[in-house]
Amino acid sequence: MASLELPPPPDSIALRADELFAKHKHEIYVHTDRLFASLMVLQWVAGILFALWISPLAWFGTVSRTHVHVWAAIFLGGAICSVPALLGVFRAGEPSTRYTIAVAQMLMGALLIHLTGGRIETHFHVFGSLAFLAVYRDWRVLVPATIVVAADHALRGVFWPQSVYGVLVASQWRWLEHSAWVIFEDVFLFVSCRRSVADMKDTALRTAALEHAERESSLTAAQLRITQQQAESATRAKSDFLASMSHELRTPLNAIILYSELLQEEARDHQQAGPMKDLERIHSAGNHLLGLINGILDLSKIEAGKMTLALEQFDVRAVVTDLASTVAPLVQKNANTLVVHCSEDVGPIHSDLLRTRQILLNLLGNAAKFTRQGTITLDVARRVEGGAVNVVFVVTDTGVGMTEDQQRKIFEPFTQADVRTTRKYGGSGLGLAIVARFCSLMGGRVSVESQLGRGSQFTVVLPVDVAAVVDAALYAA
Amino acid sequence: MPKILLVEDNEASADALARRLERRNFSVVIAPDGHQAVSLARSTQPDLVIMDLGLPGIDGWDATAIIKADVDTRHIPIIVLSAHAMPNDRHQALAAGGDDFDTKPVQFERLLEKIEMLLTTRGVSASASDI
Amino acid sequence: MFSRKPFSGLFRRGRVWLGALLVLWFAGVGSGLWAVWAYDNRPGAAAAAPSHWPTGTALASNPSGPTLVFLAHPQCTCTSASVDELAEILARARTKPRTYVLFLKPANVANGWEQTDLWRRAAQLPGARVLRDDEGVEARKFGVETSGQTLFYDKHGTLTFSGGITGSRGHAGENAGELALISLLTDGRADRRATNVFGCPLFAETD
Numbered sequence: 001m002a003s004l005e006l007p008p009p010p011d012s013i014a015l016r017a018d019e020l021f022a023k024h025k026h027e028i029y030v031h032t033d034r035l036f037a038s039l040m041v042l043q044w045v046a047g048i049l050f051a052l053w054i055s056p057l058a059w060f061g062t063v064s065r066t067h068v069h070v071w072a073a074i075f076l077g078g079a080i081c082s083v084p085a086l087l088g089v090f091r092a093g094e095p096s097t098r099y100t101i102a103v104a105q106m107l108m109g110a111l112l113i114h115l116t117g118g119r120i121e122t123h124f125h126v127f128g129s130l131a132f133l134a135v136y137r138d139w140r141v142l143v144p145a146t147i148v149v150a151a152d153h154a155l156r157g158v159f160w161p162q163s164v165y166g167v168l169v170a171s172q173w174r175w176l177e178h179s180a181w182v183i184f185e186d187v188f189l190f191v192s193c194r195r196s197v198a199d200m201k202d203t204a205l206r207t208a209a210l211e212h213a214e215r216e217s218s219l220t221a222a223q224l225r226i227t228q229q230q231a232e233s234a235t236r237a238k239s240d241f242l243a244s245m246s247h248e249l250r251t252p253l254n255a256i257i258l259y260s261e262l263l264q265e266e267a268r269d270h271q272q273a274g275p276m277k278d279l280e281r282i283h284s285a286g287n288h289l290l291g292l293i294n295g296i297l298d299l300s301k302i303e304a305g306k307m308t309l310a311l312e313q314f315d316v317r318a319v320v321t322d323l324a325s326t327v328a329p330l331v332q333k334n335a336n337t338l339v340v341h342c343s344e345d346v347g348p349i350h351s352d353l354l355r356t357r358q359i360l361l362n363l364l365g366n367a368a369k370f371t372r373q374g375t376i377t378l379d380v381a382r383r384v385e386g387g388a389v390n391v392v393f394v395v396t397d398t399g400v401g402m403t404e405d406q407q408r409k410i411f412e413p414f415t416q417a418d419v420r421t422t423r424k425y426g427g428s429g430l431g432l433a434i435v436a437r438f439c440s441l442m443g444g445r446v447s448v449e450s451q452l453g454r455g456s457q458f459t460v461v462l463p464v465d466v467a468a469v470v471d472a473a474l475y476a477a
Numbered sequence: 478m479p480k481i482l483l484v485e486d487n488e489a490s491a492d493a494l495a496r497r498l499e500r501r502n503f504s505v506v507i508a509p510d511g512h513q514a515v516s517l518a519r520s521t522q523p524d525l526v527i528m529d530l531g532l533p534g535i536d537g538w539d540a541t542a543i544i545k546a547d548v549d550t551r552h553i554p555i556i557v558l559s560a561h562a563m564p565n566d567r568h569q570a571l572a573a574g575g576d577d578f579d580t581k582p583v584q585f586e587r588l589l590e591k592i593e594m595l596l597t598t599r600g601v602s603a604s605a606s607d608i
Numbered sequence: 609m610f611s612r613k614p615f616s617g618l619f620r621r622g623r624v625w626l627g628a629l630l631v632l633w634f635a636g637v638g639s640g641l642w643a644v645w646a647y648d649n650r651p652g653a654a655a656a657a658p659s660h661w662p663t664g665t666a667l668a669s670n671p672s673g674p675t676l677v678f679l680a681h682p683q684c685t686c687t688s689a690s691v692d693e694l695a696e697i698l699a700r701a702r703t704k705p706r707t708y709v710l711f712l713k714p715a716n717v718a719n720g721w722e723q724t725d726l727w728r729r730a731a732q733l734p735g736a737r738v739l740r741d742d743e744g745v746e747a748r749k750f751g752v753e754t755s756g757q758t759l760f761y762d763k764h765g766t767l768t769f770s771g772g773i774t775g776s777r778g779h780a781g782e783n784a785g786e787l788a789l790i791s792l793l794t795d796g797r798a799d800r801r802a803t804n805v806f807g808c809p810l811f812a813e814t815d
């Protein structure tokens with residue numbers, strides 16, 4: 001497994017990796033200790049069975065006694081196996097446990113070899129034991145094991161040289177060969193253990209890094225949720241604010257407008273011409289203020305995403321005709337002429353009636369406001385553009401027009417073409433901003449073309465079926 | 478002359494509207510909150526109620542519902558007034574039992590039309606004569 | 609033995625106890641193994657074999673070549689290794705000797721007592737004559753006391769080798785006796801004339 005090219009981990013990850021590695025190591029020690037505890041018992045039993053099978057009795061002429069090997073298998077075997085088995089159960093994971101197990105394992109091997117009369121197969125026990133001990137992945141356990149094997153050979157070679165290999169000359173080569181096999185296996189297992197440990201460390205590091213990343217991402221997720229909640233509560237606060245401000249602003253205005261109208265009526269009753277003009281000014285100011293407030297509240301509602309559309313089917317021609325009469329006084333105020341071209345097949349439209357009227361009223365009102373002794377034209381037609389059916393309203397005037405710069409900013413709130421324009425022509429600078437937003441809310445669009453001194457042309461395109469075009473969340477059918 | 482119960486907590490608004498209505502030959506009783514609205518509706522038995530929604534104590538919704546639930550007063554038409562003018566308000570008002578809905582600031586002529594219509598359907602003769 | 613938590617306070621003491629226990633254990637077990645090895649390596653009583661083919665034996669020596677006499681206790685499991693070694697020797701010998709395998713049958717034992725697995729294996733040795741030695745008469749003639757004793761008499765009837773052919777009790781594998789006999793049967797010489805014999809005593813002390 002290629003090692004990942006990572007930058008050096010921050011301390012927290014490195015520490016956690018060490019922790020995980022130590023934990024994993026310990027788990028392996030405990031697990032293997034328990035395994036060996038069972039193995040010890042198994043070997044003990046095997047030893048007894050071997051002794052009983054191979055050399056159950058020792059004979060002295062006609063007298064037989066239980067063979068020494070049987071007693072050895074039972075008691076010596078039991079002694080060899082008991083301590084490591086108990087340690088494996090009660091002190092699993094301790095270094096002393098596994099070193100004891102290593103020693104006991106090889107001693108048991110020596111015993112088993114004797115009990116089986118030196119069968120060649122039993123010698124395999126040595127190699128098997130070493131390999132099994134490597135399951136600990138701690139190369140150090142191989143050391144006492146190898147020492148025991150070596151000591152066994154050495155001691156027997158010293159005290160009972162015959163028992164080891166017989167003729168001395170041959171034995172030296174033998175000894176070398178046996179040692180070579182054991183050393184070879186030791187080296188192999190040593191390398192294998194080291195490799196395993198390196199892998200374990202690597203895994204621990206990756207796991208720690210992964211934990212860290214997961215924690216970060218869940219932190220981020222939590223933060224995101226908090227931010228989202230904050231945004232939501234901010235939006236809710238805004239709507240609540242809107243709701244209460246709406247009420248707060250309109251209530252006194254209600255009184256102002258009502259009183260001014262009342263006083264005007266009473267003055268007319270008592271034929272008092274004096275206060276009439278003043279009262280008219282109050283009334284007019286009140287209405288102006290109302291217009292501003294409505295505009296601001298509308299805009300805020302749209303911005304807060306709280307503006308919902310009320311969709312209904314209505315006849316465009318009828319609405320246009322009605323609007324024409326509504327704006328007539330405004331048009332006449334500046335001695336303008338209104339021309340309406342509404343094609344016969346415009347038909348019905350499924351949209352927000354109130355908002356559509358608002359849009360058209362605003363555009364027509366603007367046209368009337370900025371034109372003197374000119375012509376205001378309203379063209380209404382049904383148009384099919386690439387699969388979408390729209391109704392197109394074009395308001396053209398022969399008024400003052402706008403510069404290119406003014407055209408660019410005209411749909412932004414509070415930018416009238418010019419500050420001077422506001423003072424000269426009145427208005428709040430909100431109308432077109434609201435028109436633009438209403439248009440887009442209904443899935444349509446508005447655009448302007450103008451020439452300074454020659455006039456302006458506003459084009460509004462609205463889909464015939466708003467519901468088909470716009471996200472359902474925005475409207476209440 | 479037809480009697481109107483005007484439920485409005487803002488004194489100025491109440492006074493201005495009441496006086497304008499009186500000029501149109503309505504007699505007007507003012508209730509400044511929901512409780513009094515309910516009890517005055519019962520006791521004075523007006524021909525129409527104009528209910529402002531932003532009331533202290535019991536709000537306009539509940540007052541409307543109570544008046545409409547009460548045997549003695551459920552026949553009285555109610556116009557609900559709201560300064561909020563959100564689409565929901567109209568539905569909510571009508572659902573609570575209101576007979577009509579209008580926005581504040583009041584457009585007097587429009588309100589008059591609604592009053593006339595409701596009184597006519599109830600068979601109460603309304604003298605909506607202009608002076 | 610020691611569970612961790614209760615002894616964490618007495619950690620040092622626990623450690624010392626454990627250490628002492630392990631040392632004791634190792635010493636005990638080591639001694640035990642030592643004893644087993646000692647037993648396995650304790651030679652049986654050597655044979656006082658006559659240096660010339662004894663008279664009065666039912667066996668006939670081989671005038672044209674060497675004679676091997678192998679004596680065994682039919683029930684002795686250790687001798688199994690010796691039989692394996694005998695097979696090995698006979699297989700590797702250049703000169704095939706006349707081979708006698710005698711199995712002791714003491715008095716007062718049932719018939720067929722001596723017909724053990726050892727007998728059957730011995731019978732399969734090439735050129736071996738397997739005989740029953742009633743009451744150990746022949747064994748005594750040859751002065752043999754331990755099962756697994758092997759005697760080598762040359763064609764002149766001179767005792768050339770007397771000893772065991774296993775390294776230790778019941779232990780198969782290359783050993784001095786085996787090598788000596790092979791050498792004798794191949795080159796006619798050996799580096800030793802006697803080895804220790806490991807096996808059950810043929811006669812109980814009371815015999």
